[in-house]
Amino acid sequence: MEEAKMVTKSLFMSYSRNAPPALKDVTMDIRANSVTAFIGPSGCGKSTFLRCLNRMNDFVRDARITGRVLLDGMDIYSPEVDVTNLRRRVGMVFQRPNPFPFSIRENVAYGPKLLGARDESVIDEIVENSLRSAGLWEEARDRLNDMATSLSGGQQQRLCIARAIAVEPEVLLMDEPTSALDPIATARVEELVRELKRDYTVAIVTHNMQQAARVSDTTAFFLMGELVEYGPTDVIFTTPTDQRTEDYITGRFG
Amino acid sequence: MERAGEIVITTGGPRGARRGARKWGEIVPKGVVTSVALSGIWLMAFIIFFLIKEGAPILKETSLTEIALGQLWYPVSNPPSYGMLPLIAGSAAVTLLSSIMAIPFGVVLALFISDVCPERAREFCKVSLEILGFLPSVVLGFIGMAVIAPHMQMKLELLSGLNMLNASFLLGILILPTIATLSEDSLYAVPQAMRDASYALGGTRCETMFKVVLKCASRGIAQAAILGVMRSVGETMVVLMAAGGAAIIPLAMSDPVRPLTSTIAAEMGETPVGSPHYHALFFMGCLLLFITIALNILVLRIESGGGEK
Amino acid sequence: MSIYLLRRAADRASTAALYGCMALSAAVLGLILAFLAYRGVGAISWEFISDHPRAGMTEGGIVTPIAGTVQLILVSMAFAFPVGVTTAVYFNEYSRGGALTKALRLAVRSLASVPSVVLGLFGLAFFCVFLRFGASLLSAGLTLGCLALPTLITASETALQNVPREFRDASYALGGTRWQTIYKVVLPSAFPGIITGGILCVGRVAGETAPIMFTGAVFFAPGFARSIFDSVMALPYHIYVLATAGTRIDKTEPLQYGTILVLLALVLGISMVGIVARARLRKRL
Numbered sequence: 001m002e003e004a005k006m007v008t009k010s011l012f013m014s015y016s017r018n019a020p021p022a023l024k025d026v027t028m029d030i031r032a033n034s035v036t037a038f039i040g041p042s043g044c045g046k047s048t049f050l051r052c053l054n055r056m057n058d059f060v061r062d063a064r065i066t067g068r069v070l071l072d073g074m075d076i077y078s079p080e081v082d083v084t085n086l087r088r089r090v091g092m093v094f095q096r097p098n099p100f101p102f103s104i105r106e107n108v109a110y111g112p113k114l115l116g117a118r119d120e121s122v123i124d125e126i127v128e129n130s131l132r133s134a135g136l137w138e139e140a141r142d143r144l145n146d147m148a149t150s151l152s153g154g155q156q157q158r159l160c161i162a163r164a165i166a167v168e169p170e171v172l173l174m175d176e177p178t179s180a181l182d183p184i185a186t187a188r189v190e191e192l193v194r195e196l197k198r199d200y201t202v203a204i205v206t207h208n209m210q211q212a213a214r215v216s217d218t219t220a221f222f223l224m225g226e227l228v229e230y231g232p233t234d235v236i237f238t239t240p241t242d243q244r245t246e247d248y249i250t251g252r253f254g
Numbered sequence: 255m256e257r258a259g260e261i262v263i264t265t266g267g268p269r270g271a272r273r274g275a276r277k278w279g280e281i282v283p284k285g286v287v288t289s290v291a292l293s294g295i296w297l298m299a300f301i302i303f304f305l306i307k308e309g310a311p312i313l314k315e316t317s318l319t320e321i322a323l324g325q326l327w328y329p330v331s332n333p334p335s336y337g338m339l340p341l342i343a344g345s346a347a348v349t350l351l352s353s354i355m356a357i358p359f360g361v362v363l364a365l366f367i368s369d370v371c372p373e374r375a376r377e378f379c380k381v382s383l384e385i386l387g388f389l390p391s392v393v394l395g396f397i398g399m400a401v402i403a404p405h406m407q408m409k410l411e412l413l414s415g416l417n418m419l420n421a422s423f424l425l426g427i428l429i430l431p432t433i434a435t436l437s438e439d440s441l442y443a444v445p446q447a448m449r450d451a452s453y454a455l456g457g458t459r460c461e462t463m464f465k466v467v468l469k470c471a472s473r474g475i476a477q478a479a480i481l482g483v484m485r486s487v488g489e490t491m492v493v494l495m496a497a498g499g500a501a502i503i504p505l506a507m508s509d510p511v512r513p514l515t516s517t518i519a520a521e522m523g524e525t526p527v528g529s530p531h532y533h534a535l536f537f538m539g540c541l542l543l544f545i546t547i548a549l550n551i552l553v554l555r556i557e558s559g560g561g562e563k
Numbered sequence: 564m565s566i567y568l569l570r571r572a573a574d575r576a577s578t579a580a581l582y583g584c585m586a587l588s589a590a591v592l593g594l595i596l597a598f599l600a601y602r603g604v605g606a607i608s609w610e611f612i613s614d615h616p617r618a619g620m621t622e623g624g625i626v627t628p629i630a631g632t633v634q635l636i637l638v639s640m641a642f643a644f645p646v647g648v649t650t651a652v653y654f655n656e657y658s659r660g661g662a663l664t665k666a667l668r669l670a671v672r673s674l675a676s677v678p679s680v681v682l683g684l685f686g687l688a689f690f691c692v693f694l695r696f697g698a699s700l701l702s703a704g705l706t707l708g709c710l711a712l713p714t715l716i717t718a719s720e721t722a723l724q725n726v727p728r729e730f731r732d733a734s735y736a737l738g739g740t741r742w743q744t745i746y747k748v749v750l751p752s753a754f755p756g757i758i759t760g761g762i763l764c765v766g767r768v769a770g771e772t773a774p775i776m777f778t779g780a781v782f783f784a785p786g787f788a789r790s791i792f793d794s795v796m797a798l799p800y801h802i803y804v805l806a807t808a809g810t811r812i813d814k815t816e817p818l819q820y821g822t823i824l825v826l827l828a829l830v831l832g833i834s835m836v837g838i839v840a841r842a843r844l845r846k847r848l
Contacts, residue, residue, distance in 0.1 A: 056454065061373070082567045088456035098447035101470055110465070111455040116566050160451070167455055283742040284657060291653035291667060293646055294716070297709060298670040301677060304688040363588060366581040379585055381838060386592045388834045390770025392799040393823055396806050397595065400819070427591065458574035481676075488678025490773035491799075495807065515680045515773070522684070522777045527692055539684040546676045554672075 004029035005171060005201040006053060006090075011067035013045075013052055015060055022048045024225045026067070030171070030218075035193060035202045037216035037233065039209055041248070045225040046205045050173050053203065054090035055083055071171070088115070091169035095176045097156035099148035099163070104131075104140050107148045107159055111167035126166050133199075134162035135192050154185025161192065165200070172196060174204040178211065190215050209249060213237050221245045305543055309536035312336065321537070327501040327512075329521070329531040336534050340501045342541070344511035347418055347504045348493055349486045352425035356486075357479045359426070360433030361468075364475075367434070368441035369449075369463050380435070387431030391491040398424045398496030412508050414498055419507040421497035425486050433482040440474020441467055477553050484549045488542060490515040514538045599823055606821025615786065616796075625822050630787050631700075631780070631795035632769055632829070638704025638791065639711055639768050640761065646708075647715030648750075648757055654716070655723040656745050675713035679773040682709055686778035701791040703779025710774055711764045718760020722753040759840045766834035770826065772799040782808070798826040 006029070013023040023045050030036045030053075038046035051057045052069060055076060069076050076086050088111070099107050108127045109117070117123050127144070131137040136158045140151075148159055157177055164172060174193070178186040193215045196202055206212050212219050213233060220230040221242075229236060229245045240246045312321070316336045324337020367379050402423070403415030444467050452462040468475070498510020499520065518535050525532045614624030650671070658664040677685075686706030696702045726749050734744040750757075772780075780800040788795045805819045 054454065056450065059453070082571065084456040084458055084570060085567050086456075087454055092450075092454035094447060094450060094454075096447060098445075098451045100448060100451065100466055110452070110457075114455065114457055114461055114465075114570070163451075163455065280740050280742055283746075287649050287653050287657060290646055290649040292663075294650055294667050294674065294712070295670040297712070298674050300689060301674070301682070301685045301709075304685055304693070305681065308684070308688045359584060359588075362581060362584050366585045370578060370581050371585070377842075379589070382589050382592055384838065385831060385834070386588070388766055388770070388830055389595070390772070390799055390826060390830055392770065392772045392802050393599070393827060396802060396819070396823060397599075399806055401598070430588070458570055460574045460577040461570070464577075484676050488676075488680065490678070490680040491803065495803070515678060518680050518684065519773055519776055522687070527687075536684055536688070539681045542678050543681050546678060546681075547673055550673055550676045554669075 003032060005032040005072065006030040006203075007068075007070040007073075008049075008052075009068040009070070011049070011052060011065070011069060013048060013057065013063065013065045016062040017064070020225075022225050023052070026227045028220060028227055028230050030201060030203055032201050033197055033199075034217040035197050035204060035215050036218045036220065037212035038203065038205045038220050038222060039207070039212050039248075040222035040228075042207060044222040046220075046222045047175055048225075049222065050092075050175055050203060050205050053171070053173055054087050054092055056087075056092065058083065088167050089169055090171040090173060091164035091167065093157070093160050093164055093172065093174045093177045096180045097153055097160050099151070099156050099159050101147065101149055103145045104148050104151070104159060105144040107163050108166045111163065115167060130162040130166040131159075133165055133196070134158045135188065135195075136162055152185070154181050154188060157181060157185070157189060158192065161189075161196075165196075169200065171201045171203065174202065176205050176207060179207065186211075209237075221248065223248070302543065305536060305540045308533060309538075309540040310533075312530060312533040312537045315530045315533070321534075325503065327517070329534055334530065336530075338514075338534075338538065338541075340503050341512055341514050341517050341538065343503045344418075344493075344497070344501075345487060345513035345515070347511055348422045348425055348497060348513055349483060351418065351422035351507065352429060352486050353479070353483050355422065356426035356430045356433055356482060360430050360478070360482065361437050361475055363430070363434040364437035364441050364478075365463050365468070367438050369459065369467060380438075383431045383434050386427070387435070389428075391428055391489060392495070394424045394428055395491045395493075395495030398492060403496065410508065414510060416496055416498040416510055417508050418497060418504050418511045421493045421511070422507075424492045424496055425489055428489060428492060429482040429485045432485055433478050436478035436481060437471070437475045440471040440478070443474070444470040473556055477556050480549050480553050480556075484546050487545055487549075488515060490519050494519045514542055596827070599820065599827060603820035603824030603827075606817040607824060611821055612825070616783065625798070625801065625818075625825060627784055627787065628796040628798045628801040628822070629825065629829075631784070632798045632826075634700055634788055634795055635704050635707055635775065635779075635797055636765055636769055638700055639707035640765065642705055642708035643711040643715050643764075644761060647712050648719045650712075650716045651719030651723055651757075652745060652750070654720055656741070656749065671713050671716055674709070675717075679710060679771060680776075682706055683774040683777055685709070686774060691778055697792060698777070698781070698794050699779045699792045700788045700795045701779070703775040703795065703797075704791075706774045706778045707768050707771060710771060711768050714764045714767065715760060718764065719753070719757045722756025722760060723749060725756060726752045755840070755844055759837055759844060762833060762837035762840065766830050766837060769833060770799055770830045772797075772803055775800060776803075798822060798829070802826060 009027050011023055011026040012021050014021045026049060038049060040046050048057070052065060057063050057065065065077065071090065100110065105127050108130050109123045112123060112126050117126065128137060131140055136155060139155060148156065151159060178189050181189065190211060193202060193204060204215065216233045218231065219233045219236040221228045221236065223244055229240055229242045236245065237249060240249060321336055321338050323339055324335060325339050326335040326337045327340055328335040363383070367376060371379055398420050399416065402420050405415065406412060406420055407415035448466055448470050449462055452466045493513045494516035497513060497516060499512045499516060500510040501512045502509065504511045518538055521531070522535050525535060611624045613626050615627050616625065617623030654664070683706060686702055690696045690702035690705050691698055730748050730752055731744055734748045739747070775797055779794050780797045781794045782804055784794060784796045802819065802822050805815050805822060
């Protein structure tokens with residue numbers, strides 16, 4: 001197995017001072033060039049955990065986070081870390097496709113332009129490569145200047161993936177990326193996720209256990225803010241060690 | 255007890271009569287409400303009709319080209335001259351200058367309130383903008399006359415502090431709350447998902463605001479800007495008191511101007527009803543009315559989705 | 564790496580600039596209010612509030628324009644309030660979105676954008692000349708009413724829309740007719756919101772000058788208007804007159820600032836009542 005790309009050490013998180021913790025003592029590794037799936041019933045903290053990995057929880061007022069999150073050994077919550085660069089390195093794809101109301105090209109070019117890309121031919125190349133990696137190039141090549149909102153839901157989500165990889169991230173966080181999509185679009189995105197791990201480290205939150213089994217190498221099961229069990233996907237799904245994991249996987253609750 | 259008795263009766267006269275009464279009890283209020291509500295249409299129709307009725311007769315005195323291109327506004331001279339170009343230019347100049355000042359500033363204020371301002375200070379900021387909007391224009395005009403003009407005259411060594419710059423500045427203050435409040439509404443309505451997408455790509459807050467949120471709200475902001483321009487065109491007291499009132503085509507910001515609104519306000523009081531001068535002033539009213547109606551149509555078209563690529 | 568530092572610096576700088584803009588606006592507002600209060604407070608006395616203008620308006624008080632402004636508010640609201648609320652009831656309860664409703668909406672929006680001085684012209688041509696009301700309290704009040712109407716309609720409509728559906732359903736379920744439901748259930752529960760909108764509207768109407776300049780407000784009146792066909796003095800117009808027509812500006816300066824302070828207190832006082840009432844209402848919703 002590859003070395004750990006991201007590591008969390010006894011991570012606690014609560015949304016306000018008096019609220020019960022949303023994450024309790026989560027310690028885990030996310031291995032490089034693999035797909036790690038977070039499963040669990042809704043409200044179990046899996047999305048919260050994902051948003052801790054690129055500090056999207058910074059926007060929650062009064063949120064309190066303790067513990068450490070390391071990216072290549074560097075604590076991402078230490079004061080000298082530049083959040084913008086961190087989020088560039090740790091990209092994110094959201095539950096609902098959220099393309100900007102710009103053209104397809106401008107959506108993909110947004111990130112590179114923030115990073116100072118000015119040369120149109122360089123941008124064109126980035127746009128093409130990103131769309132290719134996201135499997136959208138063939139469908140979009142002739143309509144790069146059309147509004148992104150004219151794409152179908154599944155295409156929009158792949159555009160969001162292309163937009164995320166245009167800034168050359170190292171880690172890609174996906175928060176239930178197929179929950180708003182139909183089965184065919186879902187299959188395409190899943191296929192894409194399996195391809196993406198060649199170049200990126202992928203962490204994916206899903207409420208769909210079959211999806212976790214299909215796309216991931218490692219699975220982590222969360223319950224009420226706790227990381228219950230964590231291991232290779234085939235082990236988790238065939239011989240879980242914890243009774244709660246087994247109950248969840250066999251559909252006894254959730 | 256009697257009521258219970260009534261319910262038992264299922265056929266015959268009383269019930270039919272009651273149904274009739276009930277029907278009248280519905281039709282009469284509905285008719286009254288509808289006809290009163292229609293007074294809005296009547297009112298707008300009357301406004302257009304009376305403005306045209308009183309404004310059109312000036313065309314018997316002079317020609318449209320003379321009005322539109324004539325540079326001399328001497329309505330009470332003998333022979334009178336009804337050139338409105340300097341007045342139109344004055345209106346255009348103060349509107350333009352005040353919009354240039356107030357629109358960017360108003361949008362920036364709106365961005366501040368929607369995306370930067372700490373939650374606790376939000377209400378305070380919105381209420382202070384609202385209070386600014388409640389300042390009567392005659393008070394702002396007075397400030398222009400009594401405070402800004404003397405200072406401007408001394409500091410800039412001008413002939414008069416009552417000029418285009420002074421009036422435009424005050425007009426800017428006057429339309430600022432309109433622009434800022436309406437822009438803020440549309441910025442606030444931009445989904446959080448748009449902001450999240452930008453932040454997740456490593457965008458800073460200002461990049462997110464200026465490159466994403468602003469673009470997402472561009473329609474609402476365009477409407478806000480047009481409504482601001484509309485108020486600026488139609489505002490009277492500030493330009494009447496602070497613009498200087500000279501019917502010349504302005505060439506510099508320190509030139510005094512006499513916009514259409516202030517001409518009407520200044521001259522209508524001393525004009526005999528039915529005189530050519532009276533009709534000329536109504537003609538200006540028509541111009542103003544048509545400009546605002548045109549801007550209104552523009553706002554409606556933006557609203558209904560026209561003009562998008 | 565430097566691009567990140569640069570971007571962070573740009574972010575900090577623009578954030579600071581945004582704070583600066585807001586602070587500047589608040590400061591301008593504060594400065595205007597403080598300056599006017601400072602200059603005006605010396606002129607305020609019981610005599611100033613309760614006396615008629617004297618000696619060619621270089622002495623005495625401003626009770627005549629104060630009374631005139633109050634009268635104008637009353638006349639304008641007597642016209643605009645019922646019409647505005649009824650129109651809102653039509654939009655919210657009766658209209659089915661047909662051509663008539665569309666035309667009415669368009670008319671109301673256009674009315675809202677008519678410049679106030681153009682409304683003044685209309686008032687002159689229609690109320691004063693055509694209906695032969697002359698330059699009077701009635702003409703000026705009705706003109707101001709036209710100005711207030713669109714705002715009142717919008718405010719009342721919002722208030723009506725905020726009435727929970729369940730209230731209506733409950734009334735209909737008890738066999739109430741449409742009109743009974745509107746009159747006994749919807750209007751009473753929307754009433755606080757409608758009144759709040761009305762108060763905010765009064766704040767605007769009280770400070771308007773242009774619509775009344777040639778429809779009924781006069782330079783000088785010897786006393787209060789005793790009938791709606793008398794012409795009136797009004798605070799905003801009085802300010803304009805004192806500031807521009809006075810031959811002895813220096814002597815009337817305290818009067819000018821005093822009058823402004825009274826007008827501001829009136830307008831902002833009424834508006835603050837409206838703003839506070841609205842904040843309370845929102846909290847309750």
